[in-house]
Amino acid sequence: MKPAPFVWYSPRTVSEAVATLATAESDGSGVKVLAGGQSLVPVLAMRLAEPGHLVDINMISGLDRIEVTVGGVRIGALVRHAELLAHAEANRVQPLLGQALVNVAHATIRNRGTTVGSLAHADPSGEMTAVLALTGGSVTAVSVRGERVIPADEFFVGPLESCLEHDELAVSAFFPASPAGSGSAFVEMARRHGDYALAGVCAVVSPSATGGPPSVRCGFLSVTETPLVVDLSEAWAACTQGNEDPVMSAVHAAIDPQDDIHATAEYRSHIAGVLTVRAIHAAFENVRPRADAGGNLGRRDGVAGPMSVVRSEQ
Amino acid sequence: MTTSVAAQAGSPVEGQLRRLVEVTVNGVHRSAEVEVRRTLADFLRHDLALTGTHVGCEHGVCGACTVLLDGLPVRSCLLFAVTVAGHAITTIEGLGLLQPDGVMKPSPVQQAFRDCHGLQCGFCTPGMLTTITAGLEANPHPTAEQAVDMIAGNLCRCTGYQNIVEAVLRAAELIDNPDAPLPDEGFDEESEDVLGSLNDSDASTKARTDARRKGEN
Numbered sequence: 242m243k244p245a246p247f248v249w250y251s252p253r254t255v256s257e258a259v260a261t262l263a264t265a266e267s268d269g270s271g272v273k274v275l276a277g278g279q280s281l282v283p284v285l286a287m288r289l290a291e292p293g294h295l296v297d298i299n300m301i302s303g304l305d306r307i308e309v310t311v312g313g314v315r316i317g318a319l320v321r322h323a324e325l326l327a328h329a330e331a332n333r334v335q336p337l338l339g340q341a342l343v344n345v346a347h348a349t350i351r352n353r354g355t356t357v358g359s360l361a362h363a364d365p366s367g368e369m370t371a372v373l374a375l376t377g378g379s380v381t382a383v384s385v386r387g388e389r390v391i392p393a394d395e396f397f398v399g400p401l402e403s404c405l406e407h408d409e410l411a412v413s414a415f416f417p418a419s420p421a422g423s424g425s426a427f428v429e430m431a432r433r434h435g436d437y438a439l440a441g442v443c444a445v446v447s448p449s450a451t452g453g454p455p456s457v458r459c460g461f462l463s464v465t466e467t468p469l470v471v472d473l474s475e476a477w478a479a480c481t482q483g484n485e486d487p488v489m490s491a492v493h494a495a496i497d498p499q500d501d502i503h504a505t506a507e508y509r510s511h512i513a514g515v516l517t518v519r520a521i522h523a524a525f526e527n528v529r530p531r532a533d534a535g536g537n538l539g540r541r542d543g544v545a546g547p548m549s550v551v552r553s554e555q
Numbered sequence: 556m557t558t559s560v561a562a563q564a565g566s567p568v569e570g571q572l573r574r575l576v577e578v579t580v581n582g583v584h585r586s587a588e589v590e591v592r593r594t595l596a597d598f599l600r601h602d603l604a605l606t607g608t609h610v611g612c613e614h615g616v617c618g619a620c621t622v623l624l625d626g627l628p629v630r631s632c633l634l635f636a637v638t639v640a641g642h643a644i645t646t647i648e649g650l651g652l653l654q655p656d657g658v659m660k661p662s663p664v665q666q667a668f669r670d671c672h673g674l675q676c677g678f679c680t681p682g683m684l685t686t687i688t689a690g691l692e693a694n695p696h697p698t699a700e701q702a703v704d705m706i707a708g709n710l711c712r713c714t715g716y717q718n719i720v721e722a723v724l725r726a727a728e729l730i731d732n733p734d735a736p737l738p739d740e741g742f743d744e745e746s747e748d749v750l751g752s753l754n755d756s757d758a759s760t761k762a763r764t765d766a767r768r769k770g771e772n
Contacts, residue, residue, distance in 0.1 A: 242613035242614065243592065243594075243597075243613075244592045244594075245592070246572065246590065246592055247591065247592060248570035248571065248572060248591075249570060249571050249572070249574070249591035249592075249635070249637055250567075250568050250569075250570050250571075251568060251571075251637070252565070252568045253568075254565055255565075256564060256565025257565035257566065257567070257568050258565075259565070260564070260565045260566055260567045260568075261567040261568050261570075263567070264567045265567070265570065275635075275638070278633055278634065278635070278638070279615060279630075279633055282594075282614075282615070282632075282633040282634070282635075283614035283615050283633065285592075286594075286613050286614050286632070287614060294570065295591075297635070297637070297638055299638050323627075346708070347618075347707055347708030348628070348690075348704075348705075348708065349618065349621055349628045349629060349630060349686060349708045350615065350630070350708065352624075352627045352628060352629050353624075353629045353630070353633065353634070434707045435707055435708055
């Protein structure tokens with residue numbers, strides 16, 4: 242249970258880091274970026290991976306910033322989950338961040354684990370991967386070849402696989418602001434407190450301003466190989482009081498859960514359907530008045546704090 | 556943050572296999588040269604001979620190796636010593652309070668574990684104590700439900716958690732009043748309810764607790 246030997250690099254700038262990434266792998270033994278390490282170090286300890294080189298970005302200054310604008314929240318690669326969770330302005334602009342982050346492992350892990358790192362890890366049971374996908378966010382990657390902004394729907398290509406090249410460093414992620422007049426919620430179910438979810442659902446709903454059917458979109462974790470976003474507006478419109486079968490059927494048709502020792506595919510599918518209904522109801526309860534939409538940073542009076550809209554759904 | 560960083564051409568930095576690591580542990584400057592793959596947990600135990608930090612699962616699940624890094628609880632088995640060079644670490648050995656007469660006295664959290672029989676084999680205890688010490692700084696007056704949440708990332712295979720939850724509440728009491736009388740002996744119905752509600756709705760407990768804690772801070 243000890244990591245195999247590796248060569249350790251401690252760059253002080255992003256440009257040093259990407260130059261190091263570009264050259265470190267010349268011997269073909271593999272290179273990984275170390276940020277929070279809360280997923281990578283267990284993988285190394287169990288020797289599921291034995292990269293010959295580890296580029297530790299923890300000494301790079303400037304990557305720990307959270308930038309909040311009317312358009313959304315940009316977080317640097319060294320922003321820990323706990324810091325983002327505690328950031329009131331970020332959670333005002335995009336409440337789904339905090340709604341999801343409380344479900345990420347335990348507080349102790351959140352103190353060290355980074356949100357961008359969890360995106361780069363691309364775990365289909367990761368909460369923040371689902372949030373990035375549902376909010377239509379992006380990851381900015383830098384290499385010696387330059388910088389590129391990768392939309393969420395291109396970023397995740399498979400389980401534990403992002404489209405990042407081995408010499409690219411994910412320097413930041415951007416989560417767009419929650420749309421005016423929308424509501425969101427995040428629910429998941431795990432065998433034990435803080436464990437990986439058997440299934441999880443995040444929902445964003447937007448009641449129509451003109452009286453038409455609302456927009457209902459959901460993101461899923463642990464039931465697909467990559468973060469899945471499904472537009473459930475039509476299915477939701479077909480539901481009646483006490484009959485939410487159309488939504489559950491739509492969910493069952495869209496997801497592709499797998500059997501494992503924690504749950505059967507059938508059980509995961511069932512949970513995903515039930516959680517979706519709960520998430521949608523919770524999201525409607527969390528709809529904020531349009532005047533209080535995420536982009537309106539100036540208004541503070543009489544507005545509930547971001548964490549007060551975190552839903553409990555059991 | 557990200558613009559034109561690549562434009563400033565940087566040179567690759569030199570890789571290392573071993574490195575001198577200097578840290579402040581429990582207020583004392585310590586150093587040792589170690590392999591870069593040395594975890595902080597092993598650094599503390601093998602290189603600094605601070606064996607109070609226990610190593611259980613070695614992949615971040617059990618919480619036994621929890622130490623405070625700049626005051627915040629972290630898993631020392633998931634950190635490399637080289638990464639935390641220059642930072643301040645608090646281990647179980649640093650929790651006791653040195654009295655003016657030179658005698659060490661248990662911290663309120665340690666005293667509470669003794670008062671409430673919060674340990675049996677003691678293996679998880681260092682992680683529990685460091686976690687709770689930081690937890691009570693962030694939330695000095697937790698409810699029983701918040702106490703459950705506070706220790707949710709630490710596995711104990713002996714106590715059934717009942718007495719540990721009581722010890723969290725007792726520690727909060729002792730921090731406010733070091734002379735607070737001991738809780739009544741015997742079975743406590745309130746904490747029975749705590750564990751019952753944990754089983755029913757752990758996710759909602761967690762969400763509510765985190766929400767409340769955020770609201771308080």
